[in-house]
Amino acid sequence: MDDIFKALRDPTRRQILQLLRNGTMTAGEIAQEFAMTKPSISHHLDLLRRADLVAVERQGQFLHYTLNTTVVEDLLRWVIDLKKTDHEK
Amino acid sequence: MDDIFKALRDPTRRQILQLLRNGTMTAGEIAQEFAMTKPSISHHLDLLRRADLVAVERQGQFLHYTLNTTVVEDLLRWVIDLKKTDHEK
DNA sequence: TAGATAATTAGACGAATATCTAAATAAAAA
DNA sequence: TTTTTATTTAGATATTCGTCTAATTATCTA
Numbered sequence: 001m002d003d004i005f006k007a008l009r010d011p012t013r014r015q016i017l018q019l020l021r022n023g024t025m026t027a028g029e030i031a032q033e034f035a036m037t038k039p040s041i042s043h044h045l046d047l048l049r050r051a052d053l054v055a056v057e058r059q060g061q062f063l064h065y066t067l068n069t070t071v072v073e074d075l076l077r078w079v080i081d082l083k084k085t086d087h088e089k
Numbered sequence: 090m091d092d093i094f095k096a097l098r099d100p101t102r103r104q105i106l107q108l109l110r111n112g113t114m115t116a117g118e119i120a121q122e123f124a125m126t127k128p129s130i131s132h133h134l135d136l137l138r139r140a141d142l143v144a145v146e147r148q149g150q151f152l153h154y155t156l157n158t159t160v161v162e163d164l165l166r167w168v169i170d171l172k173k174t175d176h177e178k
Numbered sequence: 179t180a181g182a183t184a185a186t187t188a189g190a191c192g193a194a195t196a197t198c199t200a201a202a203t204a205a206a207a208a
Numbered sequence: 209t210t211t212t213t214a215t216t217t218a219g220a221t222a223t224t225c226g227t228c229t230a231a232t233t234a235t236c237t238a
Contacts, residue, residue, distance in 0.1 A: 001103075002100055005094070005097050005098050005103070006098060008094050008097070008098075009094050009095060009097075009098040009195090010195085010196080011091055012196090014090075014094070017171060018171065021171065021172075021173065021174050021175065022174050022175050022176070023174075026214080026215090027214075027215060027216085028213095028214060028215075031215090036196095036197075036198095037197075037198065037199085038214085038215070038216085039197085039198075039199080039200095039215085039216070039217080039218095040196070040197055040198075042215065042216055042217085043196075043197085043216090043217095044196090045216095046216085058204090058205095060204095060205060060206070060214090061204070061205045061206060061213065061214045061215080062205095062214065062215085063214080063215065063216090067171075069172055072168065072171050072172055073172075075168050076165070076168045076169065076172075079161065079164050079165045079168055080165065082106060082107065082110065082156075082161050083110075083158060083161055083162075083165075084110065085110050085111050085112075086110065086111050087111070098225090099225085099226075101226090115184080115185090116184075116185055116186090117183095117184060117185075120185090125226095125227075125228095126227075126228065126229085127184085127185070127186085128185085128186075128187080128188095128227085128228075128229080128230095129226070129227055129228075130185095131185065131186055131187085132186090132187095132225095132226075132227080133226090134185095134186095135186085147234090147235095149184090149234095149235060149236070150183065150184045150185080150234070150235045150236060151184065151185085151235095152184080152185065152186090
């Protein structure tokens with residue numbers, strides 16, 4: 001859970017996740033959406049990958065990034081759990 | 090949203106929120122649960138308050154902290170939204 | 179009013195973080 | 209095989225962050 005919240009701390013990374021809702025994007029396509037260098041975006045993608053929030057697959061020279069909805073659901077459960085008392089659990 | 094994720098980045102703060110699921114606690118009661126000085130806990134409570142994740146009310150010498158479920162629901166919506174494509178929105 | 183209790187604020191310090199430029203790696207194209 | 213394109217890795221730097229001790233504020237009680 002810690003890696004997930006670490007990844008979500010940064011606004012750029014949250015925006016990347018939102019971009020990926022509509023499907024896979026290459027690192028370059030993602031970078032194009034931000035006023036930031038490619039190495040910086042690459043670093044953000046690395047943190048998202050470490051948190052398993054995105055999956056990456058190489059296709060030729062391109063690295064395709066995809067949102068990992070399984071982990072989003074883990075997060076969803078964590079938040080829902082926050083609304084439950086211990087008694088309810 | 091940024092203040093919320095900033096607040097949730099730290100494991101101690103996430104634990105404080107989980108403690109507060111079962112009801113209001115004073116700063117002292119919260120601090121007792123952690124192997125950390127009171128000023129440190131006070132600082133964490135301040136960040137949670139700034140994110141509006143907790144509400145605070147003074148009763149005499151004591152400051153009572155409560156989980157703000159409204160903001161938890163804002164967070165919940167954010168996460169749910171992450172599973173939707175732009176088309177679905 | 180003086181002392182005790184609850185909690186915060188102030189200031190310091192080391193560790194973590196976000197960003198950049200320059201260099202390296204991987205694959206495609208010429 | 210040389211060059212180009214896509215992307216990451218390395219290293220540097222300024223800023224943010226978590227924690228501590230010491231001092232301060234607020235309230236209660238003797």
